[in-house]
Amino acid sequence: MSDRASLFALFNEIAIINQLANTAFASVLPAGMTLAQFGVLNHFVRLDPGAVPPKDLASAFQVTRATMTSTLTRMERSELVEIVPNPDDGRGKLVSITAEGREMREQCIMRLQEPMKEAEQVVDVEEVETLLPHLTSLRSKLDNLRD
Amino acid sequence: MSDRASLFALFNEIAIINQLANTAFASVLPAGMTLAQFGVLNHFVRLDPGAVPPKDLASAFQVTRATMTSTLTRMERSELVEIVPNPDDGRGKLVSITAEGREMREQCIMRLQEPMKEAEQVVDVEEVETLLPHLTSLRSKLDNLRD
DNA sequence: CTGATATAGTTAGATATCAAATTAAAGGAT
DNA sequence: ATCCTTTAATTTGATATCTAACTATATCAG
Numbered sequence: 585m586s587d588r589a590s591l592f593a594l595f596n597e598i599a600i601i602n603q604l605a606n607t608a609f610a611s612v613l614p615a616g617m618t619l620a621q622f623g624v625l626n627h628f629v630r631l632d633p634g635a636v637p638p639k640d641l642a643s644a645f646q647v648t649r650a651t652m653t654s655t656l657t658r659m660e661r662s663e664l665v666e667i668v669p670n671p672d673d674g675r676g677k678l679v680s681i682t683a684e685g686r687e688m689r690e691q692c693i694m695r696l697q698e699p700m701k702e703a704e705q706v707v708d709v710e711e712v713e714t715l716l717p718h719l720t721s722l723r724s725k726l727d728n729l730r731d
Numbered sequence: 732m733s734d735r736a737s738l739f740a741l742f743n744e745i746a747i748i749n750q751l752a753n754t755a756f757a758s759v760l761p762a763g764m765t766l767a768q769f770g771v772l773n774h775f776v777r778l779d780p781g782a783v784p785p786k787d788l789a790s791a792f793q794v795t796r797a798t799m800t801s802t803l804t805r806m807e808r809s810e811l812v813e814i815v816p817n818p819d820d821g822r823g824k825l826v827s828i829t830a831e832g833r834e835m836r837e838q839c840i841m842r843l844q845e846p847m848k849e850a851e852q853v854v855d856v857e858e859v860e861t862l863l864p865h866l867t868s869l870r871s872k873l874d875n876l877r878d
Numbered sequence: 879c880t881g882a883t884a885t886a887g888t889t890a891g892a893t894a895t896c897a898a899a900t901t902a903a904a905g906g907a908t
Numbered sequence: 909a910t911c912c913t914t915t916a917a918t919t920t921g922a923t924a925t926c927t928a929a930c931t932a933t934a935t936c937a938g
Contacts, residue, residue, distance in 0.1 A: 598866065600874075603794070605873065607740075716741050727747075
């Protein structure tokens with residue numbers, strides 16, 4: 585197989601894995617929750633960045649600002665985050681996680697244990713350890729390409 | 732890092748790579764074309780399956796039948812595929828690629844060369860060769876989990 | 879044959895995602 | 909100070925995707 589075909593096949597496998605994982609994880613989340621929203625909550629809990637502009641969240645997740653606007657609007661509606669004007673920049677906003685948001689994140693983490701456990705049972709741990717650094721490096725290179 | 736955290740990180744990297752690749756590839760396709768539609772066209776050209784039921788396409792791409800209905804409806808509207816009732820099954824349909832569909836697929840392949848070339852330039856070929864079999868195996872295992 | 883169950887496809891309603899256009903504010907150049 | 913450019917966020921309109929509910933046909937059990 586040529587290099588190009590391999591690369592193509594690689595992206596193909598990644599697309600399918602992503603879809604399978606997405607569907608499996610999404611199916612156990614509390615009603616109304618999505619992986620995109622969970623990602624935002626998890627980001628706040630893990631990094632504890634305080635109040636951040638939507639654009640920073642957008643670039644952390646590699647989505648457009650329009651996409652982040654959409655997600656954050658829904659999350660504000662369900663009171664998982666709070667959004668206030670940025671006092672230092674009249675164009676901007678600042679987003680922070682609420683107590684409800686933290687609780688919801690805990691709920692999600694708990695529910696995600698089950699499908700993770702299932703995945704662990706079929707997936708070779710060594711395989712994951714082998715794959716991870718390569719994928720991280722690939723992601724980083726593709727990311728640089730974007731600029 | 733625990734096994735579970737590694738697995739989680741793995742899915743995370745995969746999600747981001749998928750998004751980056753998706754966006755880059757989608758941006759060079761002819762107006763109106765999408766990766767989902769290209770995937771269907773490519774499937775027909777590579778495997779030459781003749782006329783196939785929508786359900787088979789859905790399972791080939793690991794999407795729901797509803798999703799495939801949506802994609803095929805658009806593709807039929809733009810005359811990239813032809814859809815007729817299945818003479819052997821009153822519930823079913825049969826989908827085949829049209830001459831326009833083949834031309835469109837060629838167009839897409841040509842346009843995809845450019846971003847593929849860029850990716851090739853930053854991505855280590857050996858890295859891809861290392862990754863691919865592991866990803867294929869991972870995909871297959873996750874796939875089995877679904878049933 | 880008839881009734882229950884399974885399967886193929888669609889529809890409805892939701893979220894995520896993008897690109898392009900718009901609005902408003904910040905920053906820089908002269 | 910004024911104009912131009914850039915940046916932050918939103919809106920609009922599109923596709924992809926899911927689940928759940930529905931229709932129609934097929935299949936199987938008795």
